[in-house]
Amino acid sequence: xxxxxxxxxxxxxxxxxxxxxxxxxxxxxxxxxxxxxxxxxxxxxxxxxxxxxxxxxxxxxxxxxxxxxxxxxxxxxxxxxxxxxxxxxxxxxxxxxxxxxxxxxxxxxxxxxxxxxxxxxxxxxxxxxxxxxxxxxxxxxxxxxxxxxxxxxxxxxxxxxxxxxxxxxxxxxxxxxxxxxxxxxxxxxxxxxxxxxxxxxxxxxxxxxxxxxxxxxxxxxxxxxxxxxxxxxxxxxxxxxxxxxxxxxxxxxxxxxxxxxxxxxxxxxxxxxxxxxxxxxxxxxxxxxxxxxxxxxxxxxxxxxxxxxxxxxxxxxxxxx
Amino acid sequence: xxxxxxxxxxxxxxxxxxxxxxxxxxxxxxxxxxxxxxxxxxxxxxxxxxxxxxxxxxxxxxxxxxxxxxxxxxxxxxxxxxxxxxxxxxxxxxxxxxxxxxxxxxxxxxxxxxxxxxxxxxxxxxxxxxxxxxxxxxxxxxxxxxxxxxxxxxxxxxxxxxxxxxxxxxxxxxxxxxxxxxxxxxxxxxxxxxxxxxxxxxxxxxxxxxxxxxxxxxxxxxxxxxxxxxxxxxxxxxxxxxxxxxxxxxxxxxxxxxxxxxxxxxxxxxxxxxxxxxxxxxxxxxxxxxxxxxxxxxxxxxxxxxxxxxxxxxxxxxxxxxxxxxxxxxxxxxxxxxxxxxxxxxxxxxxxxxxxxxxxxxxxxxxxxxxxxxxxxxxxxxxxxxxxxxxxxxxxxxxxxxxxxxxxxxxxxxxxxxxxxxxxxxxxxxxxxxxxxxxxxxxxxxxxxxxxxxxxxxxxxxxxxxxxxxxxxxxxxxxxxxxxxxxxxxxxxxxxxxxxxxxxxxxxxxxxxxxxxxxxxxxxxxxxxxxxxxxxxxxxxxxxxxxxxxxxxxxxxx
Numbered sequence: 048x049x050x051x052x053x054x055x056x057x058x059x060x061x062x063x064x065x066x067x068x069x070x071x072x073x074x075x076x077x078x079x080x081x082x083x084x085x086x087x088x089x090x091x092x093x094x095x096x097x098x099x100x101x102x103x104x105x106x107x108x109x110x111x112x113x114x115x116x117x118x119x120x121x122x123x124x125x126x127x128x129x130x131x132x133x134x135x136x137x138x139x140x141x142x143x144x145x146x147x148x149x150x151x152x153x154x155x156x157x158x159x160x161x162x163x164x165x166x167x168x169x170x171x172x173x174x175x176x177x178x179x180x181x182x183x184x185x186x187x188x189x190x191x192x193x194x195x196x197x198x199x200x201x202x203x204x205x206x207x208x209x210x211x212x213x214x215x216x217x218x219x220x221x222x223x224x225x226x227x228x229x230x231x232x233x234x235x236x237x238x239x240x241x242x243x244x245x246x247x248x249x250x251x252x253x254x255x256x257x258x259x260x261x262x263x264x265x266x267x268x269x270x271x272x273x274x275x276x277x278x279x280x281x282x283x284x285x286x287x288x289x290x291x292x293x294x295x296x297x298x299x300x301x302x303x304x305x306x307x308x309x310x311x312x313x314x315x316x317x318x319x320x321x322x323x324x325x326x327x328x329x330x331x332x333x334x335x336x337x338x339x340x341x342x343x344x345x346x347x348x349x350x351x352x353x354x355x356x357x358x359x360x361x362x363x364x365x366x367x368x
Numbered sequence: 369x370x371x372x373x374x375x376x377x378x379x380x381x382x383x384x385x386x387x388x389x390x391x392x393x394x395x396x397x398x399x400x401x402x403x404x405x406x407x408x409x410x411x412x413x414x415x416x417x418x419x420x421x422x423x424x425x426x427x428x429x430x431x432x433x434x435x436x437x438x439x440x441x442x443x444x445x446x447x448x449x450x451x452x453x454x455x456x457x458x459x460x461x462x463x464x465x466x467x468x469x470x471x472x473x474x475x476x477x478x479x480x481x482x483x484x485x486x487x488x489x490x491x492x493x494x495x496x497x498x499x500x501x502x503x504x505x506x507x508x509x510x511x512x513x514x515x516x517x518x519x520x521x522x523x524x525x526x527x528x529x530x531x532x533x534x535x536x537x538x539x540x541x542x543x544x545x546x547x548x549x550x551x552x553x554x555x556x557x558x559x560x561x562x563x564x565x566x567x568x569x570x571x572x573x574x575x576x577x578x579x580x581x582x583x584x585x586x587x588x589x590x591x592x593x594x595x596x597x598x599x600x601x602x603x604x605x606x607x608x609x610x611x612x613x614x615x616x617x618x619x620x621x622x623x624x625x626x627x628x629x630x631x632x633x634x635x636x637x638x639x640x641x642x643x644x645x646x647x648x649x650x651x652x653x654x655x656x657x658x659x660x661x662x663x664x665x666x667x668x669x670x671x672x673x674x675x676x677x678x679x680x681x682x683x684x685x686x687x688x689x690x691x692x693x694x695x696x697x698x699x700x701x702x703x704x705x706x707x708x709x710x711x712x713x714x715x716x717x718x719x720x721x722x723x724x725x726x727x728x729x730x731x732x733x734x735x736x737x738x739x740x741x742x743x744x745x746x747x748x749x750x751x752x753x754x755x756x757x758x759x760x761x762x763x764x765x766x767x768x769x770x771x772x773x774x775x776x777x778x779x780x781x782x783x784x785x786x787x788x789x790x791x792x793x794x795x796x797x798x799x800x801x802x803x804x805x806x807x808x809x810x811x812x813x814x815x816x817x818x819x820x821x822x823x824x825x826x827x828x829x830x831x832x833x834x835x836x837x838x839x840x841x842x843x844x845x846x847x848x849x850x851x852x853x854x855x856x857x858x859x860x861x862x863x864x865x866x867x868x869x870x871x872x873x874x875x876x877x878x879x880x881x882x883x884x885x886x887x888x889x890x891x892x893x894x895x896x897x898x899x900x901x902x903x904x905x906x907x908x909x910x911x912x913x914x915x916x917x918x919x920x921x922x923x924x925x926x
Contacts, residue, residue, distance in 0.1 A: 059895075079807075080807055080810040080824050081810060082809075082810060082813045082885075082889065083888070085810070085813050085814060088824045089818050089821060089823060091823065091824075092823065100823070100824050104781040104782075105753065105781065105782050107420075131426065131430075132423075132426055132427065132749050132750070132752075135422070135423040135424075135426045136423045137423075138419050138420075138422055138452065158891070159891075167430070167748075170748065170749075170750065171748075171750060172430075172748075173426055173455060177451070178422070178452055178455035178456065179452075181447070181451035181452050182419065182448070182452070220891075220892070221891055221892045221895065224889075224895040224896060225892075225895050226895070274416070303785065303788075303838070303839075304388075304785060306781060306784065310781070310828065310830070314828055329838060336834060336835075
C-alpha cells in the first residue's frame with residue numbers, strides 16, 4: 048500500500064490516517080476520545096510535524112471549533128468523534144458549517160456489519176451516513192485500508208470544492224487497529240493550508256448572521272452558521288489565524304453557556320479576547336476561577352489588544368452604537 | 369403526559385418543563401419515561417433546535433424509550449428533519465395526519481419507541497398537543513395466539529425446561545410487560561431470573577412487583593454471579609431480550625454459555641445472531657406466558673434445581689459481602705476510593721431513591737453497587753453528559769421520589785447549565801461528580817491496551833462545587849471518606865439541589881472494567897492481543913494490576 052510522501056513503515060490504520068492527514072496539510076484534530084479512536088490518539092505523537100490534538104469538552108464544541116477554523120483559514124480542520132453518540136453530537140456543528148460554507152472534515156469509526164446486520168444490535172450503533180447525510184455535503188465510507196489515503200484525499204477535495212462545506216468519513220474501526228506495511232510513493236502536490244494574507248483583528252459574532260454594528264474597520268467579521276456558539280467557534284478561528292488578534296462579542300449568559308470553552312482555551316493556551324456585553328458580575332468571578340485576565344472597559348477597540356492570552360473584557364457600554 | 373422544551377413554563381398553553389437546551393430537553397424526557405415507563409413529549413422549535421435534539425434522540429432510540437419528539441419547523445426544513453430523524457426514531461408522522469395515523473403512531477411509541485411528529489406552525493401545534501394523550505392510549509396490543517409452528521416450538525421449549533437441572537430465565541426489557549407471569553413461571557420451575565442490562569433499568573413501579581415477590585432469585589446485570597449463572601446454566605429461556613451486544617456485554621463472540629437457548633421476543637434479529645439460540649418464538653412475551661402457563665404444571669422444582677438456586681443465592685450473598693468488606697477497608701484510607709463512594713451513596717440513600725447515571729467509569733462503579741434499585745441509565749448508547757437533565761426528568765415523572773445522579777467530570781460540562789434549572793425549580797436532587805481529572809473509561813483502554821500511554825484523556829482539576837454555586841445549587845467538596853459521609857448526609861437532609869465534588873484518584877479500575885474493555889474492543893481482540901499482553905506485563909511491573917478485581921474473582925470462585 049502506498050502513502051505518498053511518507054517513509055516506509057509498519058503501522059496501524061490509525062497511524063496511516065494521521066500520516067495521511069499530515070501529508071494533506073491538516074494541522075488540527077478536534078476530538079473527544081473514545082475507545083475506537085485510541086489507535087489514532089496513540090499515533091499522533093509518532094508523526095513528527097503532524098496534526099495537533101485539541102481536546103474540547105464536547106463533540107458539539109469540537110465541530111464548532113472546526114467550523115471556525117475552516118471559515119477563517121479557508122481550509123478544514125478534522126473533527127474526530129467516537130461512534131454513535133459522539134458522532135450524533137456533531138450534527139448541529141456540521142449543519143452550522145454547511146450554512147456558513149466552512150470546509151470541515153469529520154471522521155469517525157463505525158462498526159462494520161460483520162456480526163450484525165441491524166444497527167440497533169450494536170452497542171452505540173448509529174447509521175452515520177443516514178443521520179449526517181442531510182447536513183453534510185457528502186459522506187464517505189472506508190472498508191479497506193488500501194482505500195484510506197485516497198478516500199481522505201477525496202473527502203478533503205469535496206470539502207474544499209465551492210461552495211465549501213462539511214464532509215463526513217466513516218472508517219471501519221477494525222481497520223484502525225489492524226497493522227500493515229506501507230511504503231513511500233510519489234509525494235502529492237501539497238494541498239496547503241489555504242491561508243489568505245489578512246491583516247488586522249478578527250471579530251466573531253454570535254448572531255449566526257454575519258456582521259453586526261460592532262464591525263471593525265480593518266478586520267474581518269466571522270460568524271457561525273447557527274447562533275449562540277460564538278465562543279467555541281472563535282477558539283477555532285484563533286488556531287487558524289494565529290498572527291491576528293481575535294475578538295468574540297458575546298451577549299447575556301454566553302460565558303455561563305460556554306464555561307467548557309473557557310476551560311479549553313485556558314488548557315490549550317488559546318489567545319482569545321472575549322468582549323462580554325452582558326455586564327453581570329459573574330463574569331469577574333468566572334475570570335477569577337479560570338485565572339483569565341479580566342478588565343472592564345469603556346471602549347471596545349483597543350481593549351485587551353496587548354494581552355497574549357485568553358482575555359475577558361466586560362464592556363460597560365450598553366449601547367455599542 | 370410530561371412535556372419538555374426550551375420555551376418556558378407552557379407550550380401551546382399546556383404546562384411544560386423548560387430546560388436550557390434542546391438536548392437537555394430530550395434527555396429530561398428520556399429520564400422521565402425511563403423512570404415511569406410512560407410516554408413523554410419533547411417539543412422543539414426551528415431547525416437549529418431540531419438538530420440539537422436529534423443528536424440526543426439517539427439515546428432513547430437505543431433503549432427503546434417511549435419519547436415523542438414534536439418539531440415545529442417551516443416546510444422547507446421538513447426534508448432535512450425527516451432525513452436526520454429517520455436514523456433515530458422508529459416512525460415519523462406529519463401532524464396533519466395524526467388523526468388518521470394516530471393509532472399507528474401510538475402503537476409504534478408503545479412497542480418500538482421513539483417517534484417524531486413534524487408540525488408546520490404554532491397553530492397546528494396548539495391543535496395537536498391536547499389530542500396526543502388520547503392518541504397514546506389508542507396503541508393496541510398485538511392480537512392473536514401462537515400459530516401452529518410457534519405452538520410446536522413452545523412444546524419443545526417446555527420439554528427442555530422440564531428436563532433441565534440448571535435453568536435460567538433471562539429477562540430482557542421486552543419481557544417486563546408481564547412481570548407477575550414471569551415470576552410465577554420462575555417459581556413453578558424453580559429457576560433464577562437474570563435481568564439483562566436493559567431490564568435492570570426497568571421503571572421503579574415494575575421493580576416494586578419484583579420486590580413484592582422475590583422468588584426464587586432475581587440477579588440484576590453487573591455482577592460476577594450473573595456471569596456465573598449465565599455460563600453454568602444448561603437451559604436459558606430468554607424472554608424479551610434483544611440479544612444485543614449490551615445484553616451480552618460483548619461476550620457473544622466468546623460463547624461463554626453452554627446452554628440450550630430458547631428465545632421468545634417480537635422481531636427477528638439479523639442472521640449473524642441467530643446462531644446464539646436453539647429455538648426462537650417470534651411472539652410477544654405476554655402471549656407466550658399466557659399460553660405456556662397452563663402447560664407448565666408438573667415441571668415442579670426438582671432436587672437439582674433447588675440446589676442450583678441455593679448455590680446461586682449463596683453466591684449473591686458472598687458478592688454483596690465482598691463489596692461491603694472492600695468498602696469498609698477503603699474507609700481507613702486518606703483518599704476516597706470510587707468503590708467506597710458508590711457503596712456509601714447507595715447504602716445511605718433514602719428508601720425511595722431513583723439513581724441516575726451514564727456511560728463512563730462512574731456508571732460502572734455505581735452499577736456494581738446497585739442491587740434491584742431503580743436506575744435510569746443509557747444502556748444501549750452509553751451516552752455521557754445525560755445525568756443532570758435525566759435527573760430533572762426522573763423527578764418530574766416521580767415527584768415523590770428522591771433522585772440522585774452520579775456522573776464523571778468528563779461529562780460535567782455537557783449539560784452543566786441545567787444545574788440552573790434544578791436550582792430554579794428547587795428540586796431536592798443530589799448530584800455526585802466523580803472527579804478523577806480524566807475521562808476514566810477511555811483511560812481503561814489506554815491502561816489495558818496501550819501500555820499506559822495516556823493521550824488526550826486528561827482533564828484539569830476543577831472545583832465543580834464552586835461552579836454549582838454559580839448556578840444557584842449547594843456545592844460541597846469531599847476529599848476524604850469522612851467528608852464524603854458528611855456530604856452524603858447533607859444531600860439526604862437538603863431540600864435543594866446539591867452537587868458534591870467527590871475527589872477520587874485517577875486510574876482506579878472499576879470491577880466491571882475488564883468486561884467494559886472486552887466490549888469496547890469487540891471485533892479487534894486479535895489485533896490488540898499483543899498489546900494486551902505487553903500492557904499486562906508492564907502494569908504488573910508498575911504495580912498497576914487491578915488486584916482488587918483478581919481478589920474478587922478468586923473469592924467468588926471458591
